[in-house]
Amino acid sequence: MKFIYIVALGSGLALTQLHAQSQSIPLSYQEYLRKVSTHNLGYASEKLNVSAAQADLVASRVFNDPELSMGYFNNQNKSLKMGEGYSIGVSQTLTLGKRGAAIGLARSQSELAQIQLADFFRNLQADATISYLEAVKQQSLYGVKLNAYKNLQQLASSDSIRYRLGKIMEVDATQSKLESGILYNELLQAGTELKSAYSSLAVMMGTFSADTLYQPDTDFKIGNREFILADLMDRAVTTRADLIAALKNTAVAHQTVRVAKRENIPDIGLSLEVGRNARVRNEEAPAPPFTGITAGVTIPLKFSALNRGAVNAAKLREQQASLQYDQMRLQVQTEVLKAYHQYQSLSGQVRHYENGMLQQAKQVLNGKIYSYNRGEVSLLEVLNAQRTFDEVQTQYIETVFNCHVSLVELERSAGIWDLR
Numbered sequence: 411m412k413f414i415y416i417v418a419l420g421s422g423l424a425l426t427q428l429h430a431q432s433q434s435i436p437l438s439y440q441e442y443l444r445k446v447s448t449h450n451l452g453y454a455s456e457k458l459n460v461s462a463a464q465a466d467l468v469a470s471r472v473f474n475d476p477e478l479s480m481g482y483f484n485n486q487n488k489s490l491k492m493g494e495g496y497s498i499g500v501s502q503t504l505t506l507g508k509r510g511a512a513i514g515l516a517r518s519q520s521e522l523a524q525i526q527l528a529d530f531f532r533n534l535q536a537d538a539t540i541s542y543l544e545a546v547k548q549q550s551l552y553g554v555k556l557n558a559y560k561n562l563q564q565l566a567s568s569d570s571i572r573y574r575l576g577k578i579m580e581v582d583a584t585q586s587k588l589e590s591g592i593l594y595n596e597l598l599q600a601g602t603e604l605k606s607a608y609s610s611l612a613v614m615m616g617t618f619s620a621d622t623l624y625q626p627d628t629d630f631k632i633g634n635r636e637f638i639l640a641d642l643m644d645r646a647v648t649t650r651a652d653l654i655a656a657l658k659n660t661a662v663a664h665q666t667v668r669v670a671k672r673e674n675i676p677d678i679g680l681s682l683e684v685g686r687n688a689r690v691r692n693e694e695a696p697a698p699p700f701t702g703i704t705a706g707v708t709i710p711l712k713f714s715a716l717n718r719g720a721v722n723a724a725k726l727r728e729q730q731a732s733l734q735y736d737q738m739r740l741q742v743q744t745e746v747l748k749a750y751h752q753y754q755s756l757s758g759q760v761r762h763y764e765n766g767m768l769q770q771a772k773q774v775l776n777g778k779i780y781s782y783n784r785g786e787v788s789l790l791e792v793l794n795a796q797r798t799f800d801e802v803q804t805q806y807i808e809t810v811f812n813c814h815v816s817l818v819e820l821e822r823s824a825g826i827w828d829l830r
Contacts, residue, residue: 434608437624439542440830442611446538447531449616456530463516463523470516473509476502479683491691499683499704511672515665522658529651536822538614539829540815545607545626547811548600554803555593555600558796561779562590565792568783582789589793632814632829634757639750642824646746650825653742656735663728670724674715679708742823749820756813763806771802 447453479499485492566586573583608623615624647653683704690697778795781787821827 433622434625435622436627437611438627439539442542442615442624442626443535443538445615445617446534450534450538450614451616453531453534454616456527460520460523460527463520467513467516467520470509470512474503474505476500481685485690487688491693493688493690493697493699495685495687497683497685499681501679501681504678504680506675506678507672508669508675508677511665511669515662515669518658518662518665522655522662525651525655525658529655532651532822532825532827535827536818539818541607541610541614542626543811543814543818545604545611547807548604548607549626550807551804552597552600552604554800554807555597558800559590559593559597561796562586562593565779565782566590569789577785578789585789585793632817635753635817637750637753637820639747642746642750642820642826643743645826646742646824647739648825650742650823653735653738653825656731656738660728660731660735663724663731667721667724667728670721673720674712676710676712676715679706681706681708745823746820749816749823753813753816753820756809756816759809760806760813763802763809767802768806771799775799 477500479497479501481497481499482495483497484494487494566583566589569578569583569586572578573580605623608625611624611626612618681704683706685702685704687697687700687702689699775792775795775798778787778792782789782792818829821829
């Protein structure tokens with residue numbers, strides 16, 4: 411009896427600590443996804459890539475700066491009276507087609523960054539949903555352990571009284587106490603895993619608090635979905651963000667080829683200079699003051715354009731991007747096919763559990779406990795029935811979780827999202 415009191419007191423303290431040491435805040439799925447999309451640190455970091463790409467696009471529109479030159483000359487004006495003067499000039503370099511190519515490349519890279527951000531969010535909401543489902547699963551598993559522990563604790567208490575009355579042997583009372591203690595340890599472990607699942611939700615939401623845990627709605631359910639495989643295939647190849655990003659990457663590669671070709675176009679230099687010459691007072695060659703204007707064009711001899719290495723490398727990368735898109739398209743179709751069959755299989759397993767297995771296991775357990783209290787069956791049969799019932803419940807919870815995860819993966823692979 412002392413052992414029973416100690417175990418009962420310990421279980422009460424453990425269950426109290428599980429909910430009292432940390433404040434549990436109920437969290438609906440919709441509110442959870444809103445917090446993830448607003449506060450997830452990884453998503454916030456990816457948004458900066460879009461801002462940086464847009465800044466690069468703005469920078470690509472800049473023109474080359476003109477150059478201003480000033481000069482002064484003195485033809486021994488003091489000794490030979492040959493005069494002095496000054497000049498002011500402006501020059502500008504014209505890059506024919508290079509600025510337009512750079513703008514086109516920057517625009518494609520900016521669009522690619524936005525698509526990659528959409529793909530990051532597609533994976534983020536799927537991963538966040540799986541974390542939420544994991545927390546729901548751990549809540550259910552904790553409930554199974556708690557109910558099993560309460561059953562055996564009640565059985566151990568009853569056996570202790572029956573032993574004192576001489577209705578059962580001491581070994582049976584000891585066995586029930588031992589089984590109750592084993593389940594208590596399993597209950598503590600389940601509580602630890604439950605808290606860990608709660609903490610994962612906080613990471614997804616970009617928050618941390620040592621004394622606050624977010625607890626999912628216990629009645630969270632995802633209804634069954636009916637899909638047509640052909641429609642999923644078509645939807646995936648047209649709307650999946652990573653596949654669209656791969657296609658946009660081919661456009662970026664094409665723009666890179668365009669930039670490489672434009673680099674071989676010579677830059678044209680234009681210049682205009684105004685010079686003022688003072689009067690020449692030399693007796694042998696006098697000259698009046700005058701103003702001179704000089705205009706010039708500079709055309710470099712682009713022998714480096716004979717080297718086609720950069721252009722050829724860009725063309726090869728363009729071909730590589732096209733092949734990568736084709737490979738990803740094939741991979742996407744395969745992912746959808748696998749996810750579809752996995753979801754169909756797990757949906758059938760869930761229906762099999764719900765069509766009688768859970769109820770049958772519960773009926774067997776209740777019957778064994780009733781017969782044991784009447785002295786008709788042994789304690790071992792009750793314990794076996796309890797383990798079977800716990801295993802069926804656990805397997806059912808795991809199967810439902812896997813079924814929900816397979817649905818998330820199917821929608822992720824198909825590029826759709828309608829989970830509510």
